[in-house]
Amino acid sequence: MPTQTYAHRRGQLETYFDRTAVEAWMRLTSTAPVGRIRATVRAGRDAMRATLLSYLPDDLTGRRILDAGCGTGALALEAARRGAHVTAIDLSPKLVGLAAERAAGQFGAGHVEFRTGDMQDPDLGEFDHIVAMDSLIHYRPGDVVRVLSGLAARTRHSMLFTFAPRTPLLTAMHAVGKLFPRSDRAPAIEPVGERRLAGLIAAELTGWQVARTRRIASGFYTSQALEVRRA
Numbered sequence: 001m002p003t004q005t006y007a008h009r010r011g012q013l014e015t016y017f018d019r020t021a022v023e024a025w026m027r028l029t030s031t032a033p034v035g036r037i038r039a040t041v042r043a044g045r046d047a048m049r050a051t052l053l054s055y056l057p058d059d060l061t062g063r064r065i066l067d068a069g070c071g072t073g074a075l076a077l078e079a080a081r082r083g084a085h086v087t088a089i090d091l092s093p094k095l096v097g098l099a100a101e102r103a104a105g106q107f108g109a110g111h112v113e114f115r116t117g118d119m120q121d122p123d124l125g126e127f128d129h130i131v132a133m134d135s136l137i138h139y140r141p142g143d144v145v146r147v148l149s150g151l152a153a154r155t156r157h158s159m160l161f162t163f164a165p166r167t168p169l170l171t172a173m174h175a176v177g178k179l180f181p182r183s184d185r186a187p188a189i190e191p192v193g194e195r196r197l198a199g200l201i202a203a204e205l206t207g208w209q210v211a212r213t214r215r216i217a218s219g220f221y222t223s224q225a226l227e228v229r230r231a
Contacts, residue, residue, distance in 0.1 A: 006143040010091065010118065013138060017071075018092035026098060029072040040219020045134070048216045049075050051225045052131055052160050055212060060084035061109065063128040068119035068151075068161075069135020073099030073112070079131075080110030087124055089115045090135075120147060126154045132161040134223055141192045145200045148228065152205055158229045159208075165215055165224045166191040194224070207231050 017025065028038055029045075053075065057063070061083030067076040070088035072095055079086050090096050093116045100114040115124075119132065130151050136144045148159060198210050211227040 003143055003146065005140055006147070009139055009143075014091040017090075018094050022092065022094045025072070025095065029074065037220050041221040044216050044218030044221025044223070047218060048133060048162060048221075048223055048225060049078070051214050051216065052133055052162075053078055055158070055160050055225070055227050056082075056129055056131075058082065064126070066119065066124060066127045066130045066151075068130055068132040070099060070114070071095055071133075073103055073114065075131060075133055076112045076114075077103050077106065080112045081106075081108035083109040085110055086112045087115060087127070088112050089117055089119055089121075089124065091116070091118070120150055122154070124154075126156065128156045130155050130159045130161075132159075134162050136161050137164045137189045137223065140190050141197055141200055144190075144192075144197075145204045148201065149204050152208060152228075156230070158211075158227055160225065160227050162223045162225050163197060164189040164191045165222065166193040167222065194226075197226070201228060 027034060028042055034042060056065075056079065059082065060079055063084045065076075065079050065084045065086045067073075067079070067086055067088040070076050070090045073088055076086045076088035076099070088096075088099060090099070096114050096116045103112055103114075119135070136147065139147070144161075144163065148161070151159060194213070201208065201210060205228065207230060208228050209231045211229045213224060213226045215224040216222070
């Protein structure tokens with residue numbers, strides 16, 4: 001069950017991505033020219049997407065994948081081209097609509113079903129793999145692990161997600177964001193140490209183990225991929 005802190009942050013994210021920043025995200029995730037800072041973010045996100053996709057089997061024929069927090073759908077589309085049947089879900093109806101428009105049936109051997117809603121919805125069914133790229137970084141570590149625990153019950157093989165690593169820079173940015181809030185800024189990230197997060201996962205997810213991990217740092221983008229697999 002979602003906690004109050006999870007539900008509150010989810011509401012903030014829905015408002016931000018569907019109203020405040022939808023135009024900026026449309027541009028960032030396109031091939032349109034962007035400024036120097038956003039170019040580093042775009043490059044970082046591209047590298048992170050490639051990392052998460054590399055943690056999946058090369059041949060995804062017949063595999064069911066949940067793209068949890070799909071945004072504009074780039075990862076879902078790549079997985080479908082490798083044969084996966086992808087359920088791509090996001091809180092923002094506008095981003096989901098843009099994702100479906102950009103995909104335009106270019107799924108290759110697979111398929112993508114775009115949906116608006118919460119990644120925790122049990123009606124989504126069961127999956128072979130779940131991928132959550134930069135969609136859990138705004139939640140507190142305890143909420144992140146509770147989400148993973150719920151998803152684990154419906155996942156056969158692996159869960160891939162990203163977290164904001166606790167680095168001096170991210171910690172400082174997090175503190176400044178709280179001190180000087182702005183109405184157009186994304187809800188704050190929640191940096192967490194890798195060891196602490198691994199410990200929480202080990203305590204909560206029986207029968208699962210932490211596997212591969214990789215940090216991507218590109219200018220103003222810093223995020224860390226983590227693979228959790230059935231033991």
